[in-house]
Amino acid sequence: MHINFNLSKKIIPWYEINKRDLPWRVSKYSKEHDYYRLLSEFMLQQTQVKTVIPYFKQFIKSVPTLKSLSKTNIKKVMKLWEGLGYYRRAKNLLQTSKILQNQNNGRLPDNHKDLMKLPGIGEYTANALLALVYNKAVLAIDGNVKRVIARIIKRKEDQINFNKFLEINHAKIFNTKKKSTLVEAMMEFGATVCTPQQPRCFNCCLKKNCKSYNLEKKSTNAKKKYHKKQYDILCYINLKKQIALKKNNNLGFLHNNLLPIIKSRNLNFKKNSWSFFKNYKKMISNKKLDINLYYKFSSKIPKDMRWFNLNESKTFVPTFTKNIINEVKTLY
16 A cells, blocks of 8 residues: 655645635635634535535625634524535534634644544544644545545555555655645545546546556557547747746646647638747547647737746646647747
8 A cells, every 4th residue: 555656746736726716715824714614624524515615605704703603693503504404514513613712712723632522523524624724744534535545556445444544655645844735635636636437537647656547548558549639739938938828728638737729720720920830749548639839929928828937847737738848948
């Protein structure tokens, strides 16, 4: 059950560029931070993120602080919770807020034992809060995290002692000062990339170290049918040796990654303002890509793009984009 790579170094940069904009993700220096984390963790118990978001927004609008929650009557709390289900969570949340406000000056305990004494806080929620609030070296092991770990080491989830796994690989997993970010990155990764069905392996920042992916790749490479695709890639560059990248494109093979502008070859664009400089071929998944690279020196770029220095290391962009950047460097 050993892993041979620095997990945090790979997954935290991915998270910082790809994370969803969720209302409880506020700065750790914000006065609302701890309360938002406590409230969201209670709401997310047995409930999906997309369901929780509107309830969370309405709740903090009506009850903005832990102190105000501790003074709120149960009838109002239950009304705000109405439709979210598992109403015991709402009662436990209210009880916990009263205990924290009256006995702990409104602060969450910073240790596992005392957190577990609070109503509604079990093993998972205690670990999540210790990491998210106090930056402790613990992982909140939910279904998403279990799935990511199981696929990395190519084991069935019910065959893994996850506590033992964390103990064995502690140095490889928690080798970062951003331990709270690591916890969120693992959960986010399982929810959006390493999904239960049809995981997005070809967009995965861990695929080189994932035993499941590499074994599957070996078994399917021989019989894979390849499809030829032709694209034009348009690169905005400037005299500061920067390239403009955008986060989304309307193609399936690199969705939601930082890329230049990509157009299907059959969607003709006005080439008179762009300069062709190279034909570039690349294999991605079952696609043979035939790419024409174009560039334009410009100080202005579309609103959905950002400038990036060509000479900086970009661990958060896919290899595909890095290869394009290396080609663009030859223009200077």
